[in-house]
Amino acid sequence: MRYRGWNFEKTLLVESKDSVDRRGEIVDAFITVPAECSGNLDNDVRVVLKPDWNRFGDELPCQVYAVERHGDVASFRVVFAVDVPAHGSRRVGILYDNPAAAKPEIQVSADVSGDGCGIAVDARDYAVACDPRSGQIARAVVKVRRVENTFLKEITPAGSVQPGVCVDFPTAGGFQTASASDWREPRIVSEIHGPLFHSVTREAPLAVPAGSTVAEPPVLRATYTFFADAPYILVDSRLAFPADTDVLGISMDVLRADSTKLSHYSFRPVSPSLKPTDIEEMGHVIIDPVSTGGLPVGNVLSGFIPYDCAWHSFIHITKGGWASQYAVTGINLRSTAAVADGRPPARYRAATYLFREDGAVLWFRAPVYVKRRDRRENIVTVPAGSAYRETDALVFGHWNAEGWAQEIEALGRRLNTPLAVSTHPAMPGRVEPAAHGACFEYGERRDAYLRAGVR
Numbered sequence: 001m002r003y004r005g006w007n008f009e010k011t012l013l014v015e016s017k018d019s020v021d022r023r024g025e026i027v028d029a030f031i032t033v034p035a036e037c038s039g040n041l042d043n044d045v046r047v048v049l050k051p052d053w054n055r056f057g058d059e060l061p062c063q064v065y066a067v068e069r070h071g072d073v074a075s076f077r078v079v080f081a082v083d084v085p086a087h088g089s090r091r092v093g094i095l096y097d098n099p100a101a102a103k104p105e106i107q108v109s110a111d112v113s114g115d116g117c118g119i120a121v122d123a124r125d126y127a128v129a130c131d132p133r134s135g136q137i138a139r140a141v142v143k144v145r146r147v148e149n150t151f152l153k154e155i156t157p158a159g160s161v162q163p164g165v166c167v168d169f170p171t172a173g174g175f176q177t178a179s180a181s182d183w184r185e186p187r188i189v190s191e192i193h194g195p196l197f198h199s200v201t202r203e204a205p206l207a208v209p210a211g212s213t214v215a216e217p218p219v220l221r222a223t224y225t226f227f228a229d230a231p232y233i234l235v236d237s238r239l240a241f242p243a244d245t246d247v248l249g250i251s252m253d254v255l256r257a258d259s260t261k262l263s264h265y266s267f268r269p270v271s272p273s274l275k276p277t278d279i280e281e282m283g284h285v286i287i288d289p290v291s292t293g294g295l296p297v298g299n300v301l302s303g304f305i306p307y308d309c310a311w312h313s314f315i316h317i318t319k320g321g322w323a324s325q326y327a328v329t330g331i332n333l334r335s336t337a338a339v340a341d342g343r344p345p346a347r348y349r350a351a352t353y354l355f356r357e358d359g360a361v362l363w364f365r366a367p368v369y370v371k372r373r374d375r376r377e378n379i380v381t382v383p384a385g386s387a388y389r390e391t392d393a394l395v396f397g398h399w400n401a402e403g404w405a406q407e408i409e410a411l412g413r414r415l416n417t418p419l420a421v422s423t424h425p426a427m428p429g430r431v432e433p434a435a436h437g438a439c440f441e442y443g444e445r446r447d448a449y450l451r452a453g454v455r
Helices: 404-414
Strands: 008-015 022-034 045-048 063-070 073-084 089-096 111-113 120-122 126-130 135-146 149-154 162-170 174-179 187-192 199-204 219-227 232-241 245-247 249-258 263-271 283-288 298-300 309-316 326-339 349-359 360-369 380-381 387-400 420-424
Touching: 008 073, 022 089, 022 174, 045 073, 045 232, 045 360, 073 089, 089 380, 126 245, 126 309, 135 326, 162 219, 162 232, 162 245, 162 263, 232 249, 249 326, 309 360, 326 360, 326 404, 387 404
Parallel strands: 135 387
Antiparallel strands: 008 089, 008 420, 022 073, 045 089, 063 073, 111 120, 120 126, 126 135, 135 149, 162 174, 162 249, 187 199, 199 219, 219 232, 232 387, 245 380, 249 360, 263 283, 263 309, 298 349, 309 326, 326 387, 349 360
């Protein structure tokens, strides 16, 4: 018997209730088992397809993390990838309780080096290196692959660390910006290594300017999750204000790219007035310095781009051949703002912004943006207990005129349309904890994909 020695199994029913055909869908499942059967969970868990309820099929590579004990119940999370057809389902068996089992050997398709803030990831579709002081991405490379050839396209400016989240604090002489790239050895809240994904969460206050009247600095928690076989990185940022704080701007998930390596910025809005049968029109802005060299640096389009963008991209399509056509895209999964006591959160000129710098371009979503920063009356006070959260999938890949926009649209729909995962059997007579602590969470923007398509 192939799985002799495994004493117990739980069955997951993974169901798709939409028209999206999912290939290699990442599932991050929460599993509970009797505590007396949990002595070797880090090593003995196996994930197996089940053609029928009582028959095992192919084994799927998996990664176990977050093993916890809760009295007579143990819990863990297991990540695996599975194909789920549109309006279809898959049965998956979770085998456990084999005290003699060793950790399964899985061929690793991503090379992860370093730890903490200074990690570097070389995956199938991208390569990134993080700044060892702040943990922010300092270098990002798109891998354009065709047959046996791989072309490396670096999109980040040399010597530049990604700002991530920025807050503009008013000062006597104007304003000063604090960002995640200013961090020096932030606290590592959690770090998870494994063959399928690597995740690191950092947390620290943002530095407020000297002489500031800020009572308590805002605290940022930032998470990068890197996948070996997915073309994207999950970027999650949570900015909390413990005290009333005067600001002139809040910018979430800022991405700075080398404008000499790009030709266009494209954005996909969400138009509430469109009928479900209509096609959403993308917007395009030329950012190639050859075409824009005479234009001033600063805000492009002056807040015209709507805050509610399903996704936006930096692309290179105008020079060279096939290998010079690539894109980096930010698909929005979550963009929320709330105050603990229920008051409305601070928002001012909320929009998606594109900025031009010398040799670089930046995108970001700003819930607060003050244009005239030389006037004290324009200061916005963020109430104590405010929290802003932004989650995006940063996607790296090839661009092509025929299907790129539709592929990004389909990926955005997948990442924002949860699968239904049910676990059998239950454990009667035992109190099972609620699911928690997922590294991969589906987005909350399914509403952005209700229309027929995009062009």
